[in-house]
Amino acid sequence: xxxxxxxxxxxxxxxxxxxxQQKQVSNNNETDSLQDDVESYxxxxxxxxxxxxxxxxxxDYLTRFDKKFGTGGFKRMMNEGFNCKNNHFNYIPTYTGPxxxxxxxxxxxxxxxxxxxxxxxxxxxxxxxxxxDDSVKSVGTNSSAGQMSPHRMLTxxxxxxxxxxxxxxxxxxxIALKDRGAxxxxxxxxxxxxxxxxxxxxxxxxxxxxMDALPKWVTDFNASNQAESYFKEWNTLYDISxxxxxxxxxxxxxxxxxxxxxxxxxxxxxxxxxDNRGFDLLKATPYGNSLTxxxxxxxxxxxxxxxxxxxxxxxxxxxxTDYVGHNFGVNSKEIExxxxxxxxxxxxxxxxxxxxxxxxxxxxxxxADHGAxxxxxxxxxxxxxxxxxxxxxxxxxxxxxxETTFGVTDLVENISNDQVFLNKTKMDELGLNRLEVxxxxxxEQLNYDHIAKVYTAKTMTNTNFTTGIEAMLQNGFNQKRSxxxxxxxxxxxxAYGETGSxxxxxxxxxxxxxxxxxxxxxxxxxxFKRTEISDIAPTISALLGISFPNAAIGQPLEFVID
Numbered sequence: 001x002x003x004x005x006x007x008x009x010x011x012x013x014x015x016x017x018x019x020x021q022q023k024q025v026s027n028n029n030e031t032d033s034l035q036d037d038v039e040s041y042x043x044x045x046x047x048x049x050x051x052x053x054x055x056x057x058x059x060d061y062l063t064r065f066d067k068k069f070g071t072g073g074f075k076r077m078m079n080e081g082f083n084c085k086n087n088h089f090n091y092i093p094t095y096t097g098p099x100x101x102x103x104x105x106x107x108x109x110x111x112x113x114x115x116x117x118x119x120x121x122x123x124x125x126x127x128x129x130x131x132x133d134d135s136v137k138s139v140g141t142n143s144s145a146g147q148m149s150p151h152r153m154l155t156x157x158x159x160x161x162x163x164x165x166x167x168x169x170x171x172x173x174x175i176a177l178k179d180r181g182a183x184x185x186x187x188x189x190x191x192x193x194x195x196x197x198x199x200x201x202x203x204x205x206x207x208x209x210x211m212d213a214l215p216k217w218v219t220d221f222n223a224s225n226q227a228e229s230y231f232k233e234w235n236t237l238y239d240i241s242x243x244x245x246x247x248x249x250x251x252x253x254x255x256x257x258x259x260x261x262x263x264x265x266x267x268x269x270x271x272x273x274x275d276n277r278g279f280d281l282l283k284a285t286p287y288g289n290s291l292t293x294x295x296x297x298x299x300x301x302x303x304x305x306x307x308x309x310x311x312x313x314x315x316x317x318x319x320x321t322d323y324v325g326h327n328f329g330v331n332s333k334e335i336e337x338x339x340x341x342x343x344x345x346x347x348x349x350x351x352x353x354x355x356x357x358x359x360x361x362x363x364x365x366x367x368a369d370h371g372a373x374x375x376x377x378x379x380x381x382x383x384x385x386x387x388x389x390x391x392x393x394x395x396x397x398x399x400x401x402x403e404t405t406f407g408v409t410d411l412v413e414n415i416s417n418d419q420v421f422l423n424k425t426k427m428d429e430l431g432l433n434r435l436e437v438x439x440x441x442x443x444e445q446l447n448y449d450h451i452a453k454v455y456t457a458k459t460m461t462n463t464n465f466t467t468g469i470e471a472m473l474q475n476g477f478n479q480k481r482s483x484x485x486x487x488x489x490x491x492x493x494x495a496y497g498e499t500g501s502x503x504x505x506x507x508x509x510x511x512x513x514x515x516x517x518x519x520x521x522x523x524x525x526x527x528f529k530r531t532e533i534s535d536i537a538p539t540i541s542a543l544l545g546i547s548f549p550n551a552a553i554g555q556p557l558e559f560v561i562d
Contacts, residue, residue, distance in 0.1 A: 046544075047362060048313075048363070050365075051365055054321050057339075058330060059512045064245045072347030077364065081516060084514075085527065087532070088508075088531075089510070090511075091476035092475075093476055093505075095369075095503070096180060101130075101184045104185045105537060109475070109476045110474065110475050111155055115476065117129070117130055118130065118416070130153075131150065135151075139205060139210075140218070149209035150187060159172035166310050166311065171191045172186055173186065173305065174193035177292060181195070185315035185317065192206060196283070200279070202222075202227040218302070221302075233267065250264050253499055263334075269287075285320060288319065289345055290345050292316065293345040296349065317369075325500070326500045327500050330373075331375065363517070366514060370510055374386070376493065395415065418486065418488070420484055451488070452491070453469060454487050455470070455488075461479055472506040517560050521543050534553050534554030541556070
């Protein structure tokens with residue numbers, strides 16, 4: 001090696017050595033910074049995460065009733081926190097079970113497996129319930145109403161991940177009038193889920209999936225007759241003449257209660273309870289939400305939630321809004337009064353959190369499990385295209401097609417949730433090609449009135465849709481659980497009675513729901529940027545510095561987190 005070559009080599013060695021040292025220092029600094037961030041997340045985590053799901057709440061309820069809301073409920077969340085004004089579900093069907101599961105898992109039915117409230121099980125050859133579990137026993141009731149668990153949900157929730165992260169020290173409690181509204185959000189590792197057993201009992205119950213006996217604070221609450229106290233007159237909170245944000249009190253588009261001729265205020269709940277399944281009547285009034293609030297506050301005290309530096313999770317669903325919407329419709333005086341009263345319940349709940357957990361020590365998000373369509377009969381009255389479909393009439397025509405084309409009618413095992421489930425054994429017996437049968441049935445169904453789109457399971461499995469109704473169907477399609485043919489009705493057309501509202505589609509009236517955050521770690525502001533329901537769980541996970549739920553597809557909303 002020449003002298004010049006040696007000097008050049010020595011210079012390169014010095015440069016490489018210096019660069020390596022600088023890189024090592026830089027990496028060490030980055031590692032230290034990352035560790036500081038993680039420690040900051042953990043040290044700065046809220047003492048309590050409260051998830052609020054308002055069943056069947058359309059986004060426009062926030063704006064329609066804005067002038068009548070007080071400052072301590074919905075408006076407190078909007079004024080002190082962050083309002084995602086363009087938040088949507090990104091799958092079909094928009095039902096209660098899938099909605100609650102998707103909010104807390106950060107994914108869709110394609111992965112978490114809750115494809116409906118009820119669905120046809122292709123292995124058991126029977127309809128099953130999303131939270132039903134015959135392997136567990138009821139706790140707090142002698143009825144079968146407690147035979148429930150989250151075992152059919154295939155993925156973790158952010159509450160599960162928080163439990164794992166804290167070595168099971170952080171508690172998770174789920175509460176709702178509806179069992180599925182308590183069980184699915186609470187997840188698989190929950191300390192407890194409680195739901196309301198109506199009829200002649202009027203008590204909060206659970207199952208042996210969580211416990212062998214109700215804790216004392218629950219039995220004390222049940223013995224307090226708090227539920228009984230709500231059998232009183234339901235009249236409007238304010239003078240009914242001020243309810244200008246909703247339609248007339250007496251109209252053709254509302255169901256009402258058995259025992260009262262007209263669906264008009266006031267309602268004597270004590271006098272109506274006998275004809276309306278006892279305590280179940282309360283579920284279909286705003287007092288069901290009040291009772292849920294009472295119980296949630298009792299849970300905070302009884303379970304000592306938010307009393308240390310290890311984050312707890314409380315999942316609360318307000319189910320009465322859904323019952324009222326189904327009964328009276330989204331444009332009713334009853335729905336307006338229900339939301340004005342819910343606003344009051346939220347105010348006292350937040351005040352309770354301030355006092356018992358500490359203002360600035362908890363974080364709340366509020367969203368809905370789906371929206372709802374305007375009553376189609378009402379839409380028709382103002383010249384907007386909408387209407388009703390008869391599944392029974394469709395079935396008659398479809399059976400005739402099956403008989404003519406294949407010589408049998410039992411080629412189809414089940415039709416439910418706008419899906420057709422084929423009898424695979426029968427197809428094999430007849431020597432039929434399964435994929436060809438799917439295509440033939442899809443083509444037939446598309447001929448029927450008020451069916452807009454039809455897709456086969458093959459299409460849902462083999463085609464990658466990225467936009468539109470097709471992508472939403474695919475996000476709701478679970479290959480092992482969903483049907484062989486998927487049907488989409490025309491816009492505004494529902495299979496339902498001619499009074500009250502319902503839901504289930506991938507259209508804006510069902511997908512556009514509120515998403516509000518406020519409390520510790522949350523920015524103030526709003527956005528019209530599109531957010532999706534699957535973004536909630538990753539956002540809360542990021543806030544806590546924990547793993548995302550194991551099948552989450554959503555993204556953390558960085559602009560929400562402070």
